[in-house]
Amino acid sequence: MSEGMLKNGISAGRLEPGQYARNFSDLHPPLDKHEAFVEADRCYFCFDAPCMNACPTSIDIPLFIREISTDNPLGAAETIFEQNILGGMCARVCPTEQLCEEACVREEAEGKPVKIGQLQRYATDIAMEENAQFFTRAPSSGKTVAVVGAGPAGLAAAHRLSMHGHDVVIYDARPKAGGLNEYGIASYKTPDGFAQAEVDYVTAIGGIEISLGQRLGGDLTLDGLMGTHDAVFLGIGLGGVNALRAEGEQTAGDGLTDAVDFIAELRQSDDLSKLPVGRRVVVIGGGMTAIDAAVQSKLLGAEDVTICYRRGQENMNASGFEQELAAAKGVTIRHWLQPKRVLSENGKVTGIELEYTQLKDGRLVGMGHTLTLPADQVFKAIGQTLDDETAAGLELRGGRIAVDDEGRTSRPGIWAGGDCIDKGDDLTVTAVAQGRDAAESIHRYLSGN
Amino acid sequence: MADIRNNFVGIKSPNPFWLASAPPTDKAYNVERAFKAGWGGVVWKTLGEEGPPVVNVNGPRYGAIWGADRRLLGLNNIELITDRQLQLNLQEIKQVKKNWPDRALVVSIMVPCDEESWKAILPLVEETEADGIELNFGCPHGMSERGMGSAVGQVPEYVEMVVRWCKQYSRMPVITKLTPNISDIRKPARAAKNGGTDAVSLINTINSITAVNLDTFSPEPSIDGRGSHGGYCGPAVKPIALSMVSEIARDPETLGLPISGIGGVTTWRDAAEFLALGAGNVQVCTAAMTYGFKIVEEMISGLSNWMDEKGHASLDDFTGRAVRNVTDWQFLNLNYITKARINQDLCIKCGRCHIACEDTSHQAISKTKDGKRHFEVLEDECVGCNLCVNVCPVEDCIEMIALEPGMLDQRTKKVVEPTYANWTTHPNNPMRKDPAVEPAE
Ligand SMILES: Cc1cc2nc3c(=O)[nH]c(=O)nc-3n(C[C@H](O)[C@H](O)[C@H](O)COP(=O)(O)OP(=O)(O)OC[C@H]3O[C@@H](n4cnc5c(N)ncnc54)[C@H](O)[C@@H]3O)c2cc1C
Ligand SMILES: Cc1cc2nc3c(=O)[nH]c(=O)nc-3n(C[C@H](O)[C@H](O)[C@H](O)COP(=O)(O)O)c2cc1C
Ligand code: SF4
Ligand code: SF4
Ligand code: SF4
Numbered sequence: 001m002s003e004g005m006l007k008n009g010i011s012a013g014r015l016e017p018g019q020y021a022r023n024f025s026d027l028h029p030p031l032d033k034h035e036a037f038v039e040a041d042r043c044y045f046c047f048d049a050p051c052m053n054a055c056p057t058s059i060d061i062p063l064f065i066r067e068i069s070t071d072n073p074l075g076a077a078e079t080i081f082e083q084n085i086l087g088g089m090c091a092r093v094c095p096t097e098q099l100c101e102e103a104c105v106r107e108e109a110e111g112k113p114v115k116i117g118q119l120q121r122y123a124t125d126i127a128m129e130e131n132a133q134f135f136t137r138a139p140s141s142g143k144t145v146a147v148v149g150a151g152p153a154g155l156a157a158a159h160r161l162s163m164h165g166h167d168v169v170i171y172d173a174r175p176k177a178g179g180l181n182e183y184g185i186a187s188y189k190t191p192d193g194f195a196q197a198e199v200d201y202v203t204a205i206g207g208i209e210i211s212l213g214q215r216l217g218g219d220l221t222l223d224g225l226m227g228t229h230d231a232v233f234l235g236i237g238l239g240g241v242n243a244l245r246a247e248g249e250q251t252a253g254d255g256l257t258d259a260v261d262f263i264a265e266l267r268q269s270d271d272l273s274k275l276p277v278g279r280r281v282v283v284i285g286g287g288m289t290a291i292d293a294a295v296q297s298k299l300l301g302a303e304d305v306t307i308c309y310r311r312g313q314e315n316m317n318a319s320g321f322e323q324e325l326a327a328a329k330g331v332t333i334r335h336w337l338q339p340k341r342v343l344s345e346n347g348k349v350t351g352i353e354l355e356y357t358q359l360k361d362g363r364l365v366g367m368g369h370t371l372t373l374p375a376d377q378v379f380k381a382i383g384q385t386l387d388d389e390t391a392a393g394l395e396l397r398g399g400r401i402a403v404d405d406e407g408r409t410s411r412p413g414i415w416a417g418g419d420c421i422d423k424g425d426d427l428t429v430t431a432v433a434q435g436r437d438a439a440e441s442i443h444r445y446l447s448g449n
Numbered sequence: 450m451a452d453i454r455n456n457f458v459g460i461k462s463p464n465p466f467w468l469a470s471a472p473p474t475d476k477a478y479n480v481e482r483a484f485k486a487g488w489g490g491v492v493w494k495t496l497g498e499e500g501p502p503v504v505n506v507n508g509p510r511y512g513a514i515w516g517a518d519r520r521l522l523g524l525n526n527i528e529l530i531t532d533r534q535l536q537l538n539l540q541e542i543k544q545v546k547k548n549w550p551d552r553a554l555v556v557s558i559m560v561p562c563d564e565e566s567w568k569a570i571l572p573l574v575e576e577t578e579a580d581g582i583e584l585n586f587g588c589p590h591g592m593s594e595r596g597m598g599s600a601v602g603q604v605p606e607y608v609e610m611v612v613r614w615c616k617q618y619s620r621m622p623v624i625t626k627l628t629p630n631i632s633d634i635r636k637p638a639r640a641a642k643n644g645g646t647d648a649v650s651l652i653n654t655i656n657s658i659t660a661v662n663l664d665t666f667s668p669e670p671s672i673d674g675r676g677s678h679g680g681y682c683g684p685a686v687k688p689i690a691l692s693m694v695s696e697i698a699r700d701p702e703t704l705g706l707p708i709s710g711i712g713g714v715t716t717w718r719d720a721a722e723f724l725a726l727g728a729g730n731v732q733v734c735t736a737a738m739t740y741g742f743k744i745v746e747e748m749i750s751g752l753s754n755w756m757d758e759k760g761h762a763s764l765d766d767f768t769g770r771a772v773r774n775v776t777d778w779q780f781l782n783l784n785y786i787t788k789a790r791i792n793q794d795l796c797i798k799c800g801r802c803h804i805a806c807e808d809t810s811h812q813a814i815s816k817t818k819d820g821k822r823h824f825e826v827l828e829d830e831c832v833g834c835n836l837c838v839n840v841c842p843v844e845d846c847i848e849m850i851a852l853e854p855g856m857l858d859q860r861t862k863k864v865v866e867p868t869y870a871n872w873t874t875h876p877n878n879p880m881r882k883d884p885a886v887e888p889a890e
Contacts, residue, residue: 037518037519038518041517041518042517044799044801044842045801046799046800046801047799047800047801047803047804047816048800048816048822049800050798050822105797105798105799106797108797108798109797109842109843
């Protein structure tokens with residue numbers, strides 16, 4: 001064990017220098033050609049394939065796997081990108097065990113689905129390494145579309161719009177494009193600058209201008225965008241973070257952190273040994289963000305990391321695979337505990353008091369009994385919210401932008417997709433599907449049919 | 450414990466598994482190892498006439514096709530007969546036979562198609578005290594261009610003539626190895642019998658090109674950019690070999706002629722099938738070349754266990770048992786009506802049966818039930834063709850159920866007849882015979 005791990009409080013450099021790179025390397029090393037052939041051989045080429053129906057972007061999975069098995073990886077990549085231009089990222093981050101691989105008939109047959117995600121990565125990696133481009137732009141329509149947000153939803157929309165001959169300007173508030181692909185996804189899922197490489201690959205089709213540091217609600221307004229473009233697509237994700245609603249939250253001082261901010265900082269860090277983390281960490285939440293914050297704290301050298309979730313295991317949003325990953329990295333997951341009070345001394349967090357919970361008549365209630373966990377750092381990972389001033393003037397539903405089946409908001413000429421809409425489900429692949437489909441709707445609107 | 454000892458034309462071996470004449474039996478080193486591993490016998494790699502030996506190509510001599518996970522399904526070769534000195538082979542044969550008196554050691558021979566050549570080599574082989582000879586009339590490449598191998602095997606008159614010389618100039622049992630590169634395998638078998646052969650063995654390899662290199666446009670295996678047809682063997686040829694063996698086994702003119710079954714034997718089950726179709730033993734080449742000699746252990750144990758389970762005390766108990774069930778199409782029972790049935794507990798809902806039947810067969814498998822994915826056979830459409838069974842990835846998931854006499858065939862709306870009826874008496878047959886004529890079974 002390294003000396004740094006024993007430092008109390010929040011501290012950087014907990015590990016030996018070489019350990020960081022090992023801890024944050026690729027979670028699933030890519031399949032080599034032989035492995036890909038062996039795995040592709042397992043696919044039955046199902047009729048009306050269940051895996052394909054379970055994919056939010058409806059990639060023709062049996063076809064692309066067959067193309068891999070006949071040593072036609074570029075054909076496979078084209079099949080993937082036709083439906084999902086961010087197929088490379090999705091291959092890395094999709095919780096496949098809840099999507100395509102859960103539906104794979106080999107899951108039913110022997111509990112071992114075809115490794116669809118890994119095969120998808122095999123094909124898309126080859127195409128992207130060669131920068132093989134499969135799509136060309138239709139003749140210019142003379143129309144321009146503003147896309148706000150350069151995350152998966154915005155990028156997918158922009159690519160499809162450009163394909164149809166429209167000029168696109170993507171506006172994003174952040175200094176880099178990619179959305180949560182760049183600032184959110186766990187670093188061991190997408191190492192080596194993949195998010196930026198993918199942005200370049202997607203925009204290589206041409207006709208897409210990216211304008212960074214442009215914030216809707218700041219310099220940009222919906223009215224202004226509507227004045228300068230023929231249509232607007234909003235893919236702004238969820239900017240805000242839910243409050244804990246625990247005592248002491250406002251006065252906790254150092255050590256009470258939004259998990260997404262911590263992760264963003266981690267993703268942007270070029271020297272992880274300089275990134276501070278607590279010796280004892282508690283993460284409040286039960287989704288992918290909670291898992292990622294906990295696992296990455298552990299990988300940075302935190303000694304003791306506990307996730308506290310207010311309901312049972314079966315209610316956790318994080319997939320079984322994610323939960324196992326956390327457990328394997330040494331994270332403790334506790335259930336039926338909700339935050340009551342953040343404890344602090346001299347402006348520093350010292351622990352958290354939690355209340356046991358139970359279900360009564362289907363409602364979650366506190367049981368009065370409490371538990372105190374000492375902690376130097378407490379992460380809030382209890383869900384993000386729409387930053388509602390950005391959506392000013394648009395109808396909301398359940399706190400997110402209301403859209404119809406085609407992604408149209410309440411205001412004509414404005415579409416939305418991804419995490420920010422009421423139909424979002426906090427998955428990259430869903431954001432891609434919604435961006436793509438909204439683009440088709442915008443195209444129909446712009447071509448007058 | 451089943452007795453799997455084998456007696457083939459008087460040649461005894463502890464089991465019916467012999468290695469076929471090929472690289473595994475090329476020299477004492479291999480054969481000794483094979484015997485140690487448990488092989489019952491070997492047919493020594495084919496010897497040629499005295500003098501400078503043949504030369505092989507110095508580039509690749511094998512091509513292949515593969516199934517899932519690169520499982521080797523078919524092998525092709527352009528190797529010739531032995532490229533070692535005749536005397537060296539003969540010395541080794543003699544020594545090996547001395548070391549392994551309980552194993553079968555047969556020597557394969559191929560010399561030019563004239564009496565002198567055969568007359569010259571036979572005593573040399575006899576002197577080794579080998580158990581018998583096998584006449585290689587099968588090699589389809591190289592040697593055939595020089596008037597030997599399949600060039601002889603394809604002309605029944607030559608086969609008969611050479612066999613006759615061998616019987617005349619030697620006291621050894623003669624096994625005539627046949628080429629499958631011929632339209633009617635019964636012709637050379639009959640010729641061999643007429644010449645006095647003790648047995649036939651088949652099949653040798655089949656003319657083949659396994660692949661074409663799409664960069665260089667050379668056939669594979671490529672020798673400096675060009676290729677030649679080679680001999681095909683391995684699991685892929687087994688169905689062809691089984692059929693040829695059965696043709697000879699049920700031909701009235703060769704009835705009772707011992708057969709050594711060769712072609713694609715890879716497991717005990719393959720061997721049992723050859724025996725059931727009338728082979729007296731089997732020879733193996735590709736399986737050994739793929740996995741090494743050790744596979745014979747699985748063959749021995751698998752065959753014995755199956756025999757114990759079925760109550761077959763010795764090989765004779767089941768040898769030839771399937772022969773009488775091989776018949777001509779015209780004698781198949783047209784009143785035997787089957788319907789496919791899917792076992793829903795085993796079905797994994799891949800839908801392959803549906804799409805196969807829908808696109809290429811009889812539109813007899815539905816794909817949904819109450820709006821859910823569900824595959825079920827429509828009895829009123831199913832012709833019982835078995836395609837769905839063959840494409841289903843789950844073994845035994847789809848069964849063919851025979852309708853009992855008296856039941857209604859939902860497709861034809863006819864009641865199933867209890868009687869046997871075949872094409873020869875069918876009303877649609879313009880050449881139908883008097884129904885009184887019994888099938889030639
Ligand atoms: C920590 C974490 C881990 C995750 N892990 C996974 C995972 O493993 N697998 C998975 O499928 N999903 C995961 N998700 C969810 C996934 O990242 C999102 O569902 C997905 O990124 C949503 O895409 P989007 O385009 O809708 O929004 P985002 O990716 O959030 O992109 C929105 C973009 O809009 C920009 N923006 C926001 N407001 C404005 C504004 N006012 N003006 C201009 N630009 C603005 C932002 O800067 C950002 O670039 C994770 C999420 C988090 C937070
Ligand atoms: C490389 C190779 C060389 C062979 N050489 C001979 C030979 O010299 N004489 C012969 O009778 N058969 C020869 N054969 C044919 C085999 O003995 C056997 O008949 C054939 O391979 C079919 O059996 P299998 O499917 O078990 O391989 C050869 C086969 C191979 C693969
Ligand atoms: S369900 Fe599984 S086996 Fe079937 S096509 Fe999809 S990946 Fe292949
Ligand atoms: S047996 Fe043939 S016709 Fe009947 S369901 Fe199967 S494929 Fe279709
Ligand atoms: S092929 Fe077999 S497993 Fe697949 S749906 Fe048909 S019956 Fe079920």
